[in-house]
Amino acid sequence: MEAYYPQFSERFQEMLRGLKGRKVAVVGHARPDGDCIGSQVGMSRLLASQGIENVCVNGDAVPERLLFLVPDMKFLRTDDILPIADQFTAVFVDCADGARCGDRLQVIFPRPYAMVDHHISNQGYAEHDFVEPNSASTTEILAGVCLDLDIPIDAVAAQALYTGILTDTGQFKFPATTRNTFLLAAELFRCGAKPSEAGYELYERESLGKIQLLQMFLASFQMEYANRICLGVVTWQMFKTTNTSTEDTEGLVDYTRSIDGVDIGVLIEEREDGSLKASLRAKDPIYRMDKVAALFNGGGHACAAGLNLKQDTENFRARLVAALIAQIEAVESKTNS
Numbered sequence: 268m269e270a271y272y273p274q275f276s277e278r279f280q281e282m283l284r285g286l287k288g289r290k291v292a293v294v295g296h297a298r299p300d301g302d303c304i305g306s307q308v309g310m311s312r313l314l315a316s317q318g319i320e321n322v323c324v325n326g327d328a329v330p331e332r333l334l335f336l337v338p339d340m341k342f343l344r345t346d347d348i349l350p351i352a353d354q355f356t357a358v359f360v361d362c363a364d365g366a367r368c369g370d371r372l373q374v375i376f377p378r379p380y381a382m383v384d385h386h387i388s389n390q391g392y393a394e395h396d397f398v399e400p401n402s403a404s405t406t407e408i409l410a411g412v413c414l415d416l417d418i419p420i421d422a423v424a425a426q427a428l429y430t431g432i433l434t435d436t437g438q439f440k441f442p443a444t445t446r447n448t449f450l451l452a453a454e455l456f457r458c459g460a461k462p463s464e465a466g467y468e469l470y471e472r473e474s475l476g477k478i479q480l481l482q483m484f485l486a487s488f489q490m491e492y493a494n495r496i497c498l499g500v501v502t503w504q505m506f507k508t509t510n511t512s513t514e515d516t517e518g519l520v521d522y523t524r525s526i527d528g529v530d531i532g533v534l535i536e537e538r539e540d541g542s543l544k545a546s547l548r549a550k551d552p553i554y555r556m557d558k559v560a561a562l563f564n565g566g567g568h569a570c571a572a573g574l575n576l577k578q579d580t581e582n583f584r585a586r587l588v589a590a591l592i593a594q595i596e597a598v599e600s601k602t603n604s
Contacts, residue, residue, distance in 0.1 A: 271411030271447060275397050279412055282381050282395040283317055291321035292348060292355040294376060296367040298513065299325055301469070304333045305431025306360035306383065306405040308340060312424035313413060314358075322355075324348050326369030330514045335468045336427045345371045356380045361405040363389045363566045383408055388557045388566035400568075403443040406431025410451045422459030429460035434469065437521065442552055442570055476509040483509070484519050484534075491588050495595065497523040498533040498588065513538075520546040530554065531591055535584065543576040543583055547591075553602070559594050563587070 270276065293310045295303040307323045314321045323342045348355070349371075357376035359365070363386035365373050382393035385408060387400040402408050406428040413420050420428070432452055436444045439452075456462065480501065487500045501516055509515075516536055523532025531554060536544040545565070547556040552569035560566050565574025576583060 270415045272399065272408060272415055275412055276415050278395060279397065280416065286319050286356065289356045290354055291319055292324045292357050293321055294324045294357050294359045294368050294372060296362045297326045297369045299327060299329065301333060301434030302404045302406055302431040303361040304329055304336055305427040306409060308336055308427035309406055309409045309424050310358060310360050311340065312421060313418055316419050326372055332469060336430055345369065359393060365392045386566060387568055388561065403445065403448050404432050404435035407448060407451055410455055414454055420458040425455045425458035425460040429455040430465045433465055476511040477515040479509040480505060480511045480515055481519060485522060492592050494528055495530045496588065496591055497526055497529045499523050500535045502537045503539050520548050524548040524550060541580060543580050545574050545587060547572045553598055554594060559590050562590050
């Protein structure tokens with residue numbers, strides 16, 4: 268059988284050998300999404316199958332809609348791990364850089380032992396780096412490595428890895444989706460993944476509050492640059508009015524990109540403390556959203572990137588739109604030259 272990630276096989280086995288006898292903290296990023304939680308569950312089950320004791324650690328709680336992935340697993344929060352952090356060796360998953368896990372966890376684990384990720388902006392920051400930006404998700408990488416090395420994938424891991432692939436490919440619609448994505452999804456189905464359960468839990472259990480939040484978000488749309496950029500906003504007041512939380516913004520940004528003629532969609536979220544979060548989505552990877560996000564200390568992928576702004580939020584919307592326009596013009600000038 269053709270190997271999925273032959274470039275990782277030898278080094279991954281070496282990494283696993285180095286973890287023997289250690290207690291491992293499998294660390295994910297702040298505000299975890301499907302790929303993050305799926306990667307943590309997958310990595311945790313992988314390590315356990317090799318006799319390596321481990322726990323999953325996040326700065327934020329597992330989102331309610333993803334709890335079906337962790338029925339019998341314990342996820343520790345930052346305060347839980349602080350008193351015992353020196354007992355653990357860190358393995359990061361789905362974190363484009365060390366800061367993505369949150370400020371406090373980064374202080375605890377400044378240089379992880381290993382890291383698995385798929386973000387194009389990832390420059391490497393662990394002793395053992397496994398980065399493949401051409402993969403649609405981190406869960407895709409973990410699934411492929413397990414199959415390459417004949418590491419068993421139980422039903423719980425299969426469901427988690429499948430869900431991560433499902434969410435990070437936009438239900439297999441995003442440009443990063445490849446032949447291997449479908450092949451790995453099929454293998455995970457064989458190992459016990461249940462696509463119908465994942466689909467129901469993720470897309471057919473919306474609260475009334477989230478639908479009301481969506482209504483307000485759609486009403487906030489502003490079109491820029493001859494209607495090629497669509498920008499929507501979720502204010503803190505909207506969260507209060509609809510009795511929703513930041514978890515409920517998952518997937519909203521895709522509505523901005525879905526409009527015919529729009530090349531780039533943007534969601535800006537306002538937090539209670541006045542900080543901002545922006546999600547950037549492009550239909551074509553040529554526009555490199557990761558580069559725009561990097562201007563504001565963010566990162567991500569060519570078609571999907573994000574950033575958090577705790578300071579200097581004044582006139583952010585105008586500055587972001589200007590940066591997006593400049594990126595479009597720079598790309599198209601280079602393409603047409």
